Amino acid sequence: MSGPAPFAGHVRGSAGYRRMIMALFAAGVATFSQLYSVQGVLPALSRAQGVSEARAALAVSAATLGLAVSVIGWSVVADRIGRLRAMQTAVIAAVVLGLLVPTAPGFEALLGLRFLEGAALGGIPATALAYLSEEIHAMHSAIAAGTYISGTTLGGLAGRLIAGPLSEVASWRVGTLAVSLLAAVAAVAFIVLAPAPCGFTPVPRRAPGQPGxxxxxxxxxxxxxxxxxxxxxxxxxxxxxxxxxxxxxxxxxxxxxxxxxxxxxxxxxxxxxxxxxxxxxxxxxxxxxxxxxxxxxxxxxxxxxxxxxxxxxxxxxxxxxxxxxxxxxxxxxxxxxxxxxxxxxxxxxxxxxxxxxxxxxxxxxxxxxxxxxxxxxxxxxxxxxxxxxxxxxxxxxxxxxxxxxxxxxxxxx
Missing domain, CATH: 1.20.1250.20 (MFS general substrate transporter like domains)
Structure with missing residues (x-):
C-alpha cells in the first residue's frame, strides 16, 4: 500500500493558499515600511539633529547596509531552521529595534539602531520567495510572488507617506514611531496567518557530492x-x-x-x-x-x-x-x-x-x-x-x- 502523496503546495483557492498570500503581503509591509520610513523625514531629522543633508541620509544607508550584509547569513540560517521560523525571528527582532529607533538619544545611536534593524529585516527578503516556492503549488507561485512584491512596494510607500507629514506636525520621532507601530501590526498578522511549513526539508551543512x-x-x-x-x-x-x-x-x-x-x-x-x-x-x-x-x-x-x-x-x-x-x-x-x-x-x-x-x-x-x-x-x-x-x-x-x-x-x- 502506497503512502500519502508528497506535498505539492497549496493551490489557489485553498485556505492554506489564502493564508500564505495574506501572510506574505503582511511580511512585505512590515519589512519595507520600516526600512525606508526615515527617508520621508530626512529634512526634519537633519534640522533636529543638526547634521548635513549627506549625514542625515546615513540614517537610510545604515539600515540598507545592515540588510545587505545579512542576507546571505539569513539564507543559510533559513536552510537550517526553516524558512518560516527564520522569518518570524527576523520580523520580531526588527519590530523591537524599530520601536527603539525613535528613542535614540543621539545621531550615532540612531545609526547603530538602524543598522541592527536593517540586519534583522534582511531575514525577510532573503527567505520569503524560497518559503513561497516550497509552500505554494508551482502553477500559482508567480501570482503569489507578485502579491509579496506588491506588499513590499506598498509597505515602502506607506512608511514614507506616514512618517513625512507627522514629522512636520510633530517630530521625526513621532513619524517613525507611527510607522514602527504599523509594522508591528503587520508582523503580528504575518505570524498569525502564515501556515505551518509542509514543503521544507532541512539542508545539511554539506550535501554529499554537492559544492559547499x-x-x-x-x-x-x-x-x-x-x-x-x-x-x-x-x-x-x-x-x-x-x-x-x-x-x-x-x-x-x-x-x-x-x-x-x-x-x-x-x-x-x-x-x-x-x-x-x-x-x-x-x-x-x-x-x-x-x-x-x-x-x-x-x-x-x-x-x-x-x-x-x-x-x-x-x-x-x-x-x-x-x-x-x-x-x-x-x-x-x-x-x-x-x-x-x-x-x-x-x-x-x-x-x-x-x-x-x-x-x-x-x-x-x-x-x-x-x-x-x-x-x-x-x-x-x-x-x-x-x-x-x-x-x-x-x-x-x-x-x-x-x-x-x-x-x-x-x-x-
Missing amino acids: LARKLWANLANIRLLALYAQGLLLMGGFVAVYNFLGFRLEAPPFLVPASLTSLVFIAYLSGTWSSRQAGLLANRFGRLPALLGSIGVMATGLAVTLAPNLVLVLVGLVLFTAGFFSAHAVASGWVPLIGRTGRAQSASLYNLAYYTGSSLFGWAVGLAFVPYGWGGAVVFILVLQCVAAGLAALFLRASGARPVGTVAARG
Whole structure:
C-alpha cells in the first residue's frame, strides 16, 4: 500500500493558499515600511539633529547596509531552521529595534539602531520567495510572488507617506514611531496567518557530492556576466535611493518652498514602478533582455534630466519617468540573474541583493557629497555617471546572452 502523496503546495483557492498570500503581503509591509520610513523625514531629522543633508541620509544607508550584509547569513540560517521560523525571528527582532529607533538619544545611536534593524529585516527578503516556492503549488507561485512584491512596494510607500507629514506636525520621532507601530501590526498578522511549513526539508551543512557555500559563491563571483548584473543593482539602486533621499531637500528650498507634508507625496511616484516592472517582461520578450535593460536606463536618465527644470510639474513628471525606468531595469536585471547563475542559484540571487542594498547604502549617502556643495545639479551629474557606467558594463558583458528576444522574464519590484 502506497503512502500519502508528497506535498505539492497549496493551490489557489485553498485556505492554506489564502493564508500564505495574506501572510506574505503582511511580511512585505512590515519589512519595507520600516526600512525606508526615515527617508520621508530626512529634512526634519537633519534640522533636529543638526547634521548635513549627506549625514542625515546615513540614517537610510545604515539600515540598507545592515540588510545587505545579512542576507546571505539569513539564507543559510533559513536552510537550517526553516524558512518560516527564520522569518518570524527576523520580523520580531526588527519590530523591537524599530520601536527603539525613535528613542535614540543621539545621531550615532540612531545609526547603530538602524543598522541592527536593517540586519534583522534582511531575514525577510532573503527567505520569503524560497518559503513561497516550497509552500505554494508551482502553477500559482508567480501570482503569489507578485502579491509579496506588491506588499513590499506598498509597505515602502506607506512608511514614507506616514512618517513625512507627522514629522512636520510633530517630530521625526513621532513619524517613525507611527510607522514602527504599523509594522508591528503587520508582523503580528504575518505570524498569525502564515501556515505551518509542509514543503521544507532541512539542508545539511554539506550535501554529499554537492559544492559547499564558498564554491557556490565563487562560481557566481567568477562569472563576468553575473558581475555585470550585480553592477546594475549596485549602481542603479544607488542612484534611485539618492534621488529620493535628496529631492525632498530641494523641494523644501527656494524656488519651490513645498511644505514637508506635501513633499512626502512625491513618493507616490513610486507606484509607477508597479506598472513598469510588469511591462519589463513584455519588453524583454519582444526585444531581448539587453535592449530592454538599456532602454530602461535611458528612461531613467531622461527622467532625471527633466527634474533639473525649475518647474514643479516638470520635476514630478521627470520623477515618474525616472522611477518607472528604474523598476523596469531592476526587473530585467534581477530576473536575468538566476538564468545565468545556474550553480548556486540561491547564492546568485543573494549576491544580487547584496549588491543592490550596498548600492543603496553607499551611493544613497555619497551623492550627498555632491548635493551639499553643488545642489541638485551636482547630484544629477553624479547619478548620471552611475547610470552611464551601468549601461556601459551591460553593453560590454551582457550582449552575447541577451541580445535576442526571450520567452520568459521574471520581474521583481
